[in-house]
């Protein structure tokens with residue numbers, strides 16, 4: 437997919453940093469080795485003058501071969517001696533090798549004229565970072581989600597309902613993939629919708645999926661800004677449609693306009709066509725979703741998303757007591 441020019445620039449800069457760092461690290465390791473084994477410098481001088489002589493010899497014609505073979509031998513022997521010295525002095529075998537972050541492309545971003553996987557990962561990471569600076573998954577995990585916050589009243593017990601939602605989300609996250617189903621979490625404020633969606637996001641990230649988490653408000657602001665001028669360079673809508681897992685938090689809190697409705701429709705519909713999972717959380721119940729976003733969106737959500745109705749009393753308030 438296409439990214440903004442700014443994203444490519446950032447990726448190039450990052451690759452350059454990686455290369456420079458790899459070379460600098462190698463210099464440091466080299467200096468450390470030389471400090472312990474000064475003889476290394478002599479061997480390296482031998483190697484490089486043999487190399488230079490071989491370059492000159494290329495112009496010598498037929499006699500060159502024997503000469504070059506001899507130089508190659510000198511070079512090889514000096515190299516082997518250096519390796520042996522390093523080993524004797526307790527250095528690992530690859531001590532003087534440049535250790536690139538990506539050995540496949542040596543941090544150039546390309547192999548055989550194609551983008552390296554590391555470069556694609558980098559582009560994606562930069563693009564996602566722009567959308568959700570850093571996923572706030574640290575505080576919201578499955579293992580700190582407590583069921584004793586929910587009242588266990590007779591009849592339809594919120595605690596029992598939440599226990600089954602918790603179990604559902606946990607097993608959903610346990611085998612989440614690029615083709616998992618979609619979820620609609622709805623219910624009053626402070627019941628753990630954001631908490632559970634971030635717990636799922638954490639598992640998806642662990643699996644190497646490209647996750648975008650964004651509040652509906654941020655998402656629409658951004659799309660609107662791009663559509664109407666500033667930031668024409670960006671490509672948020674496509675990134676949103678193509679990420680492996682999209683989480684739209686707090687749908688309904690934003691200012692609803694024909695623009696936001698049509699943008700939301702396009703996102704939901706396009707992701708559905710590609711079979712990509714989306715998690716939406718909202719304070720609106722199905723009837724209110726229908727009223728705010730219209731039937732085309734509501735009917736898609738109601739029939740294709742797993743509906744999870746959260747119940748209980750505001751945990752934000754319980755926690756601050």
Ligand SMILES: Nc1ncnc2c1ncn2[C@@H]1O[C@H](COP(=O)(O)OP(=O)(O)OP(=O)(O)O)[C@@H](O)[C@H]1O
Nearest residue numbers: 580581582585624625626627628629630631751752
């Ligand atoms: N079951 C739970 N166990 C532990 N902490 C919880 C639980 N549910 C919610 N919390 C915490 O309570 C706070 C509010 O929860 P959260 O943000 O998930 O609610 P929400 O349903 O998304 O509310 P809103 O509709 O206002 O966005 C958060 O700090 C969250 O970590």
Ligand SMILES: [Mg+2]
Nearest residue numbers: 629630685686
């Ligand atoms: Mg929330």
Ligand SMILES: [Zn+2]
Nearest residue numbers: 538541552554
């Ligand atoms: Zn690479």
